[in-house]
Amino acid sequence: MKAKEILQELDAYTEDYNFPILDNYNVDLAQCRITVFSDKEQWLIVFEIVGIDINQEITTNLYIYSNVTRQRGLLTGIDDIVTLENKENWYDDEGNFIVNPFHLELIIRGKKVTLNPEKTEYIKLGINTEAFNLTKLLRYLNSQYEEELWLTIESVKLELGESIELPQFYQSSEWQHPDISDGQKPSGSIFFQSLSQAIESNNVDLIKSGESNTHWSNWTWSDFENQEEDME
Template sequence: MNIFGFNKKQDYSAKEILRQLDKCAEDFTFPMLDNGYVYPIHTKMSAYRDEKRWALIIEVIGFNYRGGGHDGISNCLHIFGNCIDTKPGTDNANFLYITDNSADNSTFDEEYLESLNPKAKTMLLRGKELSINHNREFYLNKGIELEEEDKIFVWEFMRGLEPEYNNELEATEKEIRERIPSDLPKIMELTEWYHPECADSELPSKNETFKQIAKVLETGKTEFYKPTNEPNNHWKNWPDGGTL
């Protein structure tokens, strides 16, 4: 258990943390998992703190159909804290593009860049070749309902990479430390949690998860994270994501 001076006066409070998260939610820079433009694929949250500093990073891997193809696949880092160089929330510099065509064929259809190219056998994930699975049963067995009978959409294909390729989808330690202090200790990491319904104007300060995580950050005591709600951050719980 990571404990950092519970009895000492902090340079920040849970209330201040939640105030920052709420402001970002109001400014639409806090993760909205049912964002109408982005099909959610995978999420991760990491918390960092010491006596004077805190940071919280929420990664949202998704497919934005307005980008199309590889330009639409990204890991969007939402970064909060009192020791970051950027404005809390996210900006263009916090989008990680992690896929590309391999040498054999274009990964996606060249007209709309929204479905797998039937001729593509491999693509690049973080520079390494990855075999492309065109077997429809593979996706159905993972609980991925395919929308069309004759194609596999980008977001369906990417969801098929879970959980085997989660590490490659997530940010590397180098990418994280380029954005927060290199000496700031990590206190918590989650891939499952109960996320607020931002589209219905639910603020982080009214959400059990973030109220508890703010307390963990304030005190350094991870036992303050005691969720009673079932996790809902999996893409299956946000059917409106990407459907605008």
């Protein structure tokens, strides 16, 4: 597989917005990760986008691109990553968020967690605790439980629904991601340029992450709460 062909494959999916858009109007971003599997001739790229979906649920969206899978693009959304320990819903009947930002009783990947963060912790992260919501909660958890919010490699392969045995080649949560909504494409990113070359050469040392912009703080303008303000 040539590097040029990999970039062409990735670019093609941006044309119908079937590629990770980090300032997505339908998902508030909390964290994202790329995992690459490759044996030089065969390759598989998986994106995990952890965030809040339009239904106000914490979810992981999986996007896959490959020369060995039947399915490509957005594959699935996985819910129930984080739930409340004592309640079923995040909101009451009037639509008010019922979680106290300074006392959190949660279940993360099946593990009970109790946290009592102070206001200064939120401020340090750039999170305003007034009008607290699910997006702010998940972004706080990103600072404390980032590793627990990812899927295991075994879970990722299980979600693919296809028997693919490729070695893991690369993984990162920091890279230069194109602004798809502004017309940018993977082929214009130094990260994806070097990643495709690395896959072709089977040499991970060729990868250059570029100026990383994958932290959620870079993609907040399309947040649901900002959309609501624009409508007022």
